[in-house]
Amino acid sequence: MMIPSPxxxxxxxxxxxxxxxxxxxxxxxxxxxxxxxxxxxxxxxFPAPSLSSWNQSSDCCLWSGVTCDARSGEVISLDLGNVLLxxxxxxxxxxxxxxxxxNLTLSDCHLYGEITSSLGNLSRLTHLDLSSNQxxxxxxxxxxxxxxxxxxxxxxxxxxxxxxxxxxNFTKLSTLDISNNLFTLENFPFVLPNLTSLSFLNIxxxxxxSTLPSDMSRLHNxxxxxxxxxxxxxxxxxxxxxxxSLQYFDLEGNQFRGPIKFGNISSSSRLxxxxxxxxxxxxxxxxxxxxxxxxxxxxxxxxxxVGTIPTSISKLVNLQHLMLSNNKLQGQVPxxxxxxxxxxxxxxxxxxxxxxxxxxxxxxxxxxxxGSNSLGGPFPQWICNxxxxxxxDLSNNLFNGSIPPCFKNSTYWLKGLVxxxxxxxxxxxxxxxxxxxxxxxxxxxxxxxxxxxxxxxxCTYIELVNVGSNRINDTFPSWLASLPSLRVLIxxxxxxxxxxxxxxxxxxxxxxxFIDISQNGFSGTLSPLYFSNWREMVxxxxxxxxxxxxxxGEDGPEFSHSNSMTMxxxxxxxxxxxxxxxxxxxxxxxxxxNGNIPESIGLLMELRLLNLSGNAFTGNIPQALANLTxxxxxxxxxxxxxxxxxxxxxxxxxxxxxNFSHNLLxxxxxxxxxxxxxxxxxxxxxxxxxxxxKICGKAHxxxxxxxxxxxxxxxKEQVINWIAAAIAYGPGVxxxxxxxxxxxxxxxxxxxxxxxxxxxxSVVIKSAR
Numbered sequence: 001m002m003i004p005s006p007x008x009x010x011x012x013x014x015x016x017x018x019x020x021x022x023x024x025x026x027x028x029x030x031x032x033x034x035x036x037x038x039x040x041x042x043x044x045x046f047p048a049p050s051l052s053s054w055n056q057s058s059d060c061c062l063w064s065g066v067t068c069d070a071r072s073g074e075v076i077s078l079d080l081g082n083v084l085l086x087x088x089x090x091x092x093x094x095x096x097x098x099x100x101x102x103n104l105t106l107s108d109c110h111l112y113g114e115i116t117s118s119l120g121n122l123s124r125l126t127h128l129d130l131s132s133n134q135x136x137x138x139x140x141x142x143x144x145x146x147x148x149x150x151x152x153x154x155x156x157x158x159x160x161x162x163x164x165x166x167x168x169n170f171t172k173l174s175t176l177d178i179s180n181n182l183f184t185l186e187n188f189p190f191v192l193p194n195l196t197s198l199s200f201l202n203i204x205x206x207x208x209x210s211t212l213p214s215d216m217s218r219l220h221n222x223x224x225x226x227x228x229x230x231x232x233x234x235x236x237x238x239x240x241x242x243x244x245s246l247q248y249f250d251l252e253g254n255q256f257r258g259p260i261k262f263g264n265i266s267s268s269s270r271l272x273x274x275x276x277x278x279x280x281x282x283x284x285x286x287x288x289x290x291x292x293x294x295x296x297x298x299x300x301x302x303x304x305x306v307g308t309i310p311t312s313i314s315k316l317v318n319l320q321h322l323m324l325s326n327n328k329l330q331g332q333v334p335x336x337x338x339x340x341x342x343x344x345x346x347x348x349x350x351x352x353x354x355x356x357x358x359x360x361x362x363x364x365x366x367x368x369x370x371g372s373n374s375l376g377g378p379f380p381q382w383i384c385n386x387x388x389x390x391x392x393d394l395s396n397n398l399f400n401g402s403i404p405p406c407f408k409n410s411t412y413w414l415k416g417l418v419x420x421x422x423x424x425x426x427x428x429x430x431x432x433x434x435x436x437x438x439x440x441x442x443x444x445x446x447x448x449x450x451x452x453x454x455x456x457x458x459c460t461y462i463e464l465v466n467v468g469s470n471r472i473n474d475t476f477p478s479w480l481a482s483l484p485s486l487r488v489l490i491x492x493x494x495x496x497x498x499x500x501x502x503x504x505x506x507x508x509x510x511x512x513x514f515i516d517i518s519q520n521g522f523s524g525t526l527s528p529l530y531f532s533n534w535r536e537m538v539x540x541x542x543x544x545x546x547x548x549x550x551x552x553g554e555d556g557p558e559f560s561h562s563n564s565m566t567m568x569x570x571x572x573x574x575x576x577x578x579x580x581x582x583x584x585x586x587x588x589x590x591x592x593x594n595g596n597i598p599e600s601i602g603l604l605m606e607l608r609l610l611n612l613s614g615n616a617f618t619g620n621i622p623q624a625l626a627n628l629t630x631x632x633x634x635x636x637x638x639x640x641x642x643x644x645x646x647x648x649x650x651x652x653x654x655x656x657x658x659n660f661s662h663n664l665l666x667x668x669x670x671x672x673x674x675x676x677x678x679x680x681x682x683x684x685x686x687x688x689x690x691x692x693x694k695i696c697g698k699a700h701x702x703x704x705x706x707x708x709x710x711x712x713x714x715x716k717e718q719v720i721n722w723i724a725a726a727i728a729y730g731p732g733v734x735x736x737x738x739x740x741x742x743x744x745x746x747x748x749x750x751x752x753x754x755x756x757x758x759x760x761x762s763v764v765i766k767s768a769r
Contacts, residue, residue: 031060032073034097039066039075041094046085069100077103081129088113096121107153108132115139115159120146129153131177140164140183151175155202162186168194179204179226189213198222204250205229212237222246228275229253236281238263241271250275252299259283260300265291272296277323279303285324290315299323301344309334314357324348325369333375338365338382346371346393356382364388371418372396379403379424386410395420395442402426411435420466421445428467430455437461444468444490452477459483466490468516476500476522481509487536488514492587499524510535516587518611525595537584537604585609589635592616597636602627609633613659621646621665628652635659637682642666645689650675658682665689 039060043051054063060075061068067077075098089095089111095104096118104122107129114137115130125146130139131153138161139154147169160182168191176198183206193213195201199221208227211234216222223245232254240246244266250273257280265271271292277299284307285300295316301323308331309324321342328348335354337343341364350373365386376398383392384406390413399422408431411417420442427450428443438459449471456465456477463485473495480486489512500522509515513536531537584606594616601610602624609632610625617639625634626648634649637659645665649655650672658674659682666688669675680696683689 030073031062031068031075035068035073035075036060038094038097039063041097043094045090045093046087050083050085051080067103072100074098074100076100079103079105080109081105081107083109085109085111087111089116089119091116091118093118098122099124101125103127105129106133111135115142117142119143122146123148125149126172127151130157131155133157135159138162140167140178147172149173150197153177154181155179157181159183160207163188163191165190167191170195172197174198174221175200177202178206181206184208186210192216193218196220199245200224202226203230208232215239217242219243220245223270224248226250227254231255233257236260241265241269244268244270246271248273251279252276253278255280257281260286262286262288262292270294272318275299276303277301281305284308285310285313285329287312289313292316293318295319297321301325301327303327305329308332309337313337320364333370338386340365342367344369345373347373349374351375353380353382366413367391369393370397374398376400379407381406383407384409387412389414391416393418394422397422399424403429403431405429405431407431408433411438414438415461416440418442419446423447425449427451428453428472432456432459435459439485440464442466444470446470448472450474454479456480457482461485464488464490467494468492470494472496476517485511487511489516490514491517491520493519495521497521497523501525501527501530509533512536514583514585516585517591518587519590521592522588523592523594526593526598528596528598529600530598531600531604534604537586537606539606582606583608584630587611588615590614594618596620597622597641599624601625604628606630608654611635612639613637615639617641619643621660623648625649626652629654631655633657637661637663639663644668645670661685669695 036056039054040056043054051064054060060066061073065079065083066075067079068074069076078095078098078101085106093116099122101122102124104125104127108131110133111130112134115135119139119142123146126148128143128146128149128151132155134157136158139159140161140163143149144164144166149170150172151174153175155177156179158181159178161184163183163185165187171194173195174197176195177200179202183203185203185206185208188203188208188210189212193216196218198219200223202224204226205228208230210232212227212232216237217239219240220243222240222243224247225240226248228250229252232251234256235258236256238261240249241262242264247270249271252275260276260281260283265288269292272294273296278301280303281300282304285305287310289295289298290310290312293316296318297320299321302325305324305327307329309329311334313319313334314336320340322337322340323342323344325344326347329345330349330351332352332354333345333350335356338356343365344367346369350370352375366388367390368383369391371393372395374397375394378401379399381404384404387410389410392410392414393416395418401424403419403424403426407429411431412434414435415437416439418440421444423446424443425447428448430453432438432453432455435455436458439461440463441456442464444466445468447470448467451474452467452472456462457479460483462483464487465480466488468490469492471494475498476496478500480489486509496517497520501524510533512534584604585608586604587609589611590613592615593612596619597612597617599622602622605628607628608630610628611633613635614637617636618641620643621636621641623646625631626646629652631652632654634655635658638661641663642665644667645660647670650670652672652674655674658678661682661684663686665686668691669683669689671691676694678695680692683692683695
């Protein structure tokens with residue numbers, strides 16, 4: 001009897017093991033022919049480059065985006081996210097022959113057209129993602145029998161229609177995202193309570209005009225609830241706050257009304273974010289908010305809340321962001337808020353500050369917006385202790401006194417500073433030495449004096465400087481031309497003086513889009529080439545700001561409101577809430593410039609507004625102004641200009657507002673429609689102008705009598721003037737006595753302050769063409 005060798009025994013055992021393994025393993029099937037043919041049929045429905053890797057020479061289960069069942073070889077998953085298909089889905093598409101599909105992902109494939117009802121044939125689907133296409137139609141009706149779905153993602157399309165009542169059977173649905181569509185969802189209150197497996201619900205930005213179910217406590221798995229930007233109405237959905245798993249709650253931009261009632265908040269609540277802005281909620285902020293210990297962000301801005309901020313808010317140790325702007329809140333700003341990251345309380349009636357607590361001294365405040373309240377007194381000293389400010393707005397309050405030098409400690413990370421319309425006085429201190437990140441500074445409408453701080457030269461990212469309507473007494477800050485990002489410079493209504501042009505200084509301001517130096521004491525002549533290097537007004541190409549409003553930047557729109565400004569626009573003092581990207585303007589009015597208007601101004605092809613009125617310019621109106629095809633407003637009144645109004649100005653189709661009055665102009669007025677539709681007053685006191693009969697009427701046309709005849713009428717005119725003076729004498733004496741009493745009673749400062757504030761009547765607009 002032969003005894004097997006050890007090597008033979010090992011070989012036998014290995015063979016047995018392999019055979020046993022193969023027998024135990026499921027039989028491996030390759031892609032079935034019908035599945036391959038369906039996929040190839042689907043491929044040929046789209047342009048040639050799409051799905052080019054799919055071909056008959058390889059197993060379809062190995063094709064990109066395809067997953068097959070290991071046993072049957074049937075396709076169970078098709079993931080073509082971000083594949084450029086660029087076609088509609090056909091009703092008889094090969095896709096709908098893949099009856100075993102469980103996962104279908106066609107997101108961001110540039111699909112368009114109406115969704116077909118054939119989609120409902122894929123009854124085994126558990127995951128359907130058609131988001132970010134251009135699809136339309138009543139998709140929810142088409143898939144109303146797909147009750148195995150766990151994830152339904154249809155966001156960012158143009159789908160419309162109601163939600164079928166059969167959706168109440170979608171009890172396995174965990175994720176529903178149909179945001180940014182045109183759904184109306186009339187049956188939503190009936191369907192929602194039955195979707196008990198939901199953890200993520202997003203129907204934001206649709207056309208839903210409905211109410212929420214009164215009881216949603218059965219949604220015990222819900223984590224994210226987003227219905228923002230619809231037309232939901234009704235009262236606050238208190239029942240949702242009993243759900244321990246809820247983390248994110250967003251009702252922003254609807255029409256909910258009544259008081260906010262959080263009800264019986266779960267003791268194990270995980271809620272971190274609450275968005276209730278832009279509704280019609282009223283009443284006080286509930287004390288029970290302090291029970292949501294996990295809360296990180298609370299936004300109830302743009303509602304009708306009243307009362308004070310509850311002191312119990314200090315118990316929210318995790319709170320970082322609080323937004324309560326545009327309500328009717330009043331009283332004290334709690335000191336504990338100094339320890340948050342974002343605090344927005346603008347457009348309320350707060351009148352004082354609480355003492356910052358020791359626990360709030362973590363110096364984490366990034367954004368503080370207290371604009372448009374009733375806060376007064378000196379500059380808040382505790383602000384100097386904040387080291388990480390990105391944005392500070394104290395505008396439209398009653399602050400007074402000086403801006404402390406210690407504010408320099410808070411400017412290292414500062415991007416936006418708005419102190420507009422207070423009563424800050426004294427000099428504007430050199431607090432910008434370390435403010436290399438600063439993008440915008442607005443200290444307009446205060447009582448600041450002295451010189452413009454040279455430390456602004458360190459702000460290499462600054463785009464807007466507004467020191468208008470103060471008492472600053474300085475020469476023109478030509479050194480600002482070295483700032484590579486400066487777009488807007490406003491020096492209006494101060495005591496600036498001297499010349500703008502110096503031989504040893506570069507003409508600079510290559511990136512300036514808007515300059516207003518009106519109502520100052522600037523004088524001298526302007527070089528013919530003064531505007532030749534103002535490149536941002538020559539062309540809009542090459543700008544790094546795209547089509548966004550100025551100083552939107554990487555931090556988004558939360559800082560954009562720091563760029564509002566006031567200027568004379570089309571003859572009216574106007575407040576721009578944002579500075580439009582395309583707007584280019586020059587306002588040199590109300591100074592003492594003389595000599596010729598520089599010919600180089602004709603290079604500024606993007607200019608929309610030019611105001612040179614109230615100076616002493618002489619010579620002709622430059623013919624080059626006719627090159628400014630975007631010009632909307634032109635004012636050269638109250639100068640000593642002579643010669644003709646350039647005929648080609650009549651071809652400027654956007655020029656709607658103009659003023660040539662009080663000059664020495666002569667000859668015919670241009671015949672363009674824009675001129676012929678103007679009021680007669682814009683040509684006043686130019687006695688040698690002709691062709692005004694259609695504009696002014698024959699009775700009001702300028703008299704062609706020589707200037708010498710004016711002298712003959714002076715005695716009669718003097719008599720009329722003396723009569724008018726006599727009539728006004730009585731009331732004038734009375735008013736003089738009243739004003740004299742005010743000054744004599746040491747009320748001068750009060751009177752001037754009241755007058756200064758009340759005279760600022762302005763029109764508020766958001767943008768210009």
